[in-house]
Amino acid sequence: MLVSRAGVLTAMGVGPFALFALLFLLLPTSNLLIGAFQDGDGTPTWANIAGLLTPSVIAAFRVSIIVSAVSAVLGAAAGLAVALALRGDAIPQVIRQAVLTVSGVASNFAGVPLAFAFLATLGRTGLVTVILKSWFGVDLYASGFNLLSIVGLVFTYLYFQMPLMVLVIMPAVEGVKRDWAEAAAMLGASPAQFMLRIVAPVLAPSVIGAALLLFANAFGAVATAYALTGSSVNLVTILLFAQIRGDVLHDPNLGYALALGMVVVTGLCNVAYLRLRAFSDRRLR
Amino acid sequence: MSFLTVHGLRKAFGPVVAVQDFSLEAERGEFISLLGPSGCGKTTVLRMIAGFERPTAGRVVIDGEDVTDLPTRARRIGMVFQSYALFPNLTVEGNIAFGLKVAGIGREAIATRVKEMLGLIGLQQLGGRYPMELSGGQQQRVALARAVAIRPRILLLDEPLSALDAKIRVSLREEVRGIQRELGITAIFVTHDQEEALALSHRVVVMSEGWVEQTGTPAEVYRTPRTPFVATFVGTANVLPCRIEAAAGKVVRYGAARLTAGQAVTGAVGEIVQFAVRPEAIGLQRFEGASNSLAAVVQDTRFLGPVVRLRVMLEGGLPAVVDVHGEGARDVPAAGAAVHLWFRPESLQVLDRHGHGARAAGSGPGGSSGP
Ligand SMILES: Nc1ncnc2c1ncn2[C@@H]1O[C@H](COP(=O)(O)OP(=O)(O)O)[C@@H](O)[C@H]1O
Numbered sequence: 001m002l003v004s005r006a007g008v009l010t011a012m013g014v015g016p017f018a019l020f021a022l023l024f025l026l027l028p029t030s031n032l033l034i035g036a037f038q039d040g041d042g043t044p045t046w047a048n049i050a051g052l053l054t055p056s057v058i059a060a061f062r063v064s065i066i067v068s069a070v071s072a073v074l075g076a077a078a079g080l081a082v083a084l085a086l087r088g089d090a091i092p093q094v095i096r097q098a099v100l101t102v103s104g105v106a107s108n109f110a111g112v113p114l115a116f117a118f119l120a121t122l123g124r125t126g127l128v129t130v131i132l133k134s135w136f137g138v139d140l141y142a143s144g145f146n147l148l149s150i151v152g153l154v155f156t157y158l159y160f161q162m163p164l165m166v167l168v169i170m171p172a173v174e175g176v177k178r179d180w181a182e183a184a185a186m187l188g189a190s191p192a193q194f195m196l197r198i199v200a201p202v203l204a205p206s207v208i209g210a211a212l213l214l215f216a217n218a219f220g221a222v223a224t225a226y227a228l229t230g231s232s233v234n235l236v237t238i239l240l241f242a243q244i245r246g247d248v249l250h251d252p253n254l255g256y257a258l259a260l261g262m263v264v265v266t267g268l269c270n271v272a273y274l275r276l277r278a279f280s281d282r283r284l285r
Numbered sequence: 286m287s288f289l290t291v292h293g294l295r296k297a298f299g300p301v302v303a304v305q306d307f308s309l310e311a312e313r314g315e316f317i318s319l320l321g322p323s324g325c326g327k328t329t330v331l332r333m334i335a336g337f338e339r340p341t342a343g344r345v346v347i348d349g350e351d352v353t354d355l356p357t358r359a360r361r362i363g364m365v366f367q368s369y370a371l372f373p374n375l376t377v378e379g380n381i382a383f384g385l386k387v388a389g390i391g392r393e394a395i396a397t398r399v400k401e402m403l404g405l406i407g408l409q410q411l412g413g414r415y416p417m418e419l420s421g422g423q424q425q426r427v428a429l430a431r432a433v434a435i436r437p438r439i440l441l442l443d444e445p446l447s448a449l450d451a452k453i454r455v456s457l458r459e460e461v462r463g464i465q466r467e468l469g470i471t472a473i474f475v476t477h478d479q480e481e482a483l484a485l486s487h488r489v490v491v492m493s494e495g496w497v498e499q500t501g502t503p504a505e506v507y508r509t510p511r512t513p514f515v516a517t518f519v520g521t522a523n524v525l526p527c528r529i530e531a532a533a534g535k536v537v538r539y540g541a542a543r544l545t546a547g548q549a550v551t552g553a554v555g556e557i558v559q560f561a562v563r564p565e566a567i568g569l570q571r572f573e574g575a576s577n578s579l580a581a582v583v584q585d586t587r588f589l590g591p592v593v594r595l596r597v598m599l600e601g602g603l604p605a606v607v608d609v610h611g612e613g614a615r616d617v618p619a620a621g622a623a624v625h626l627w628f629r630p631e632s633l634q635v636l637d638r639h640g641h642g643a644r645a646a647g648s649g650p651g652g653s654s655g656p
């Protein structure tokens with residue numbers, strides 16, 4: 001069989017990517033898969049998978065999924081609102097640029113610095129907490145708020161989830177043409193009808209896709225949560241971290257199983273996303 | 286009273302005045318073109334009629350109802366956009382049905398109307414397709430069907446054909462005109478293509494730099510252009526500056542040559558007035574004629590099929606164009622030949638001597654028939 005010139009060129013282009021995927025995606029994943037079904041001595045076992053079904057691990061997955069889902073949904077809603085507000089000629093270009101730049105920075109602001117920033121403002125002795133209490137008589141912590149809790153964690157995650165949503169959804173929002181709004185108005189539709197019948201269906205796949213991305217983003221996050229709450233909030237990533245860190249809980253093979261469980265959850269997200277895209281492709285591309 | 290009255294429309298975007306003073310009266314069922322170069326304010330006029338832009342001044346009255354302060358969705362206007370602007374999430378049928386749905390029309394009635402519209406544009410087979418699965422010409426037909434499905438009082442078309450290739454453009458423009466005629470709908474059609482405007486319209490509004498230069502039937506605008514701009518933008522024209530010989534007379538002077546115009550020329554003796562002569566209205570003679578004769582030297586000749594176009598230099602250094610057709614085209618003078626141009630008095634068309642500003646002040650006849 002002859003190999004065409006174009007074929008060689010394609011191979012040269014795709015080659016590095018294939019190598020990268022092999023080294024950093026396929027090998028670790030298969031390693032994970034194998035490790036999840038072995039004990040410390042390399043003997044095949046179902047023990048690790050069984051370990052996933054213990055109450056503490058199930059609880060960890062539950063909390064992780066709840067925190068990720070809630071921060072993804074709220075972040076997506078808020079980010080979408082911002083992106084929609086930035087659309088069109090009503091907002092000056094300067095403000096638009098400023099918001100996008102801030103979003104770029106904030107969406108990458110995570111880990112220890114973010115945790116510290118939140119502790120310093122909304123922690124038990126944080127600036128905002130103190131000001132609210134001494135100037136306005138509002139005692140956040142007495143009213144049930146605690147930064148070092150699931151609610152606090154969701155709140156903190158929103159700090160990068162919302163700007164990430166703005167960045168991810170902006171291109172799709174900009175794809176909503178002014179002409180469409182005018183055509184709808186010409187045909188007698190109110191702005192609400194236009195939103196409901198045109199904008200919502202057009203943006204839905206992108207919005208849900210972006211929300212899934214936000215979910216995965218929060219689901220895999222560990223540094224922010226660990227720095228903020230230590231191990232007081234029981235997340236999968238924190239549990240996983242404990243297995244491979246080498247303290248009392250040390251059990252690398254349970255770690256493999258935990259990681260495998262996370263891969264399954266994110267994998268399901270991806271499948272959902274791909275199905276969604278295939279559905280919207282026919283009309284929009 | 287006219288079906289559509291647009292009076293004194295003006296639109297300023299900050300320091301940029303896109304439309305200076307636009308007035309128009311259209312009868313029911315009339316097809317009117319706004320013709321002018323890019324940036325002259327055609328789209329802005331259309332958008333003010335549609336209600337997408339708020340006029341800085343002026344009124345829009347449709348069928349006796351002043352709609353100037355009404356939002357677009359209450360105006361019952363159909364518009365076809367240059368970009369088609371079809372809803373990508375809806376099928377062809379969905380797009381056509383959209384206006385009927387939001388109006389709360391019953392399912393049966395919508396289905397009937399959609400079917401009728403698909404028949405009108407000849408796309409019965411493609412009702413289930415999405416816009417992205419259609420050619421440009423098909424998309425624009427759907428956009429037209431969507432606009433007329435709501436039985437609008439006025440149909441606005443903003444360069445609907447300019448994104449299409451030349452062949453489709455010509456066939457689709459006839460189709461658009463046919464549908465407009467069949468529905469008896471009043472239409473305002475924006476174009477920068479003079480041939481399109483002349484071929485389709487009952488009347489043409491020629492615009493330049495935000496001003497209406499002239500409003501008239503295609504023949505009026507072509508045969509009796511009112512300004513140098515109209516004369517040169519609609520077709521080709523030679524513009525000759527001439528000096529008035531006698532008050533209220535027909536005789537003027539271009540250099541040493543005495544020219545007789547078709548109608549009396551108003552103005553003071555000695556004043557310079559612009560005249561237009563079409564290239565095809567000029568004949569060539571070997572010898573100087575008795576009247577309306579201008580000496581010239583042929584610069585070059587171009588074979589254009591039906592005509593041969595000569596570029597000549599008039600005495601006094603003004604370039605001019607002469608079209609020779611018929612038998613004469615077989616034997617045109619070569620470059621360098623001395624010739625005499627000749628034309629009938631009716632072909633010497635007097636032009637407005639004033640610019641836009643003067644007309645704005647109300648000194649000229651203007652293009653419109655405002656109340
Ligand atoms: N929204 C706007 N803001 C500022 N200037 C505008 C706007 N819309 C149009 N213009 C200006 O108004 C003039 C007329 O534009 P337009 O009506 O689009 O012309 P045409 O349709 O004849 O090409 C142009 O100089 C254009 O730049």
Ligand SMILES: [Mg+2]
Nearest residue numbers: 324327328329
């Ligand atoms: Mg335009």
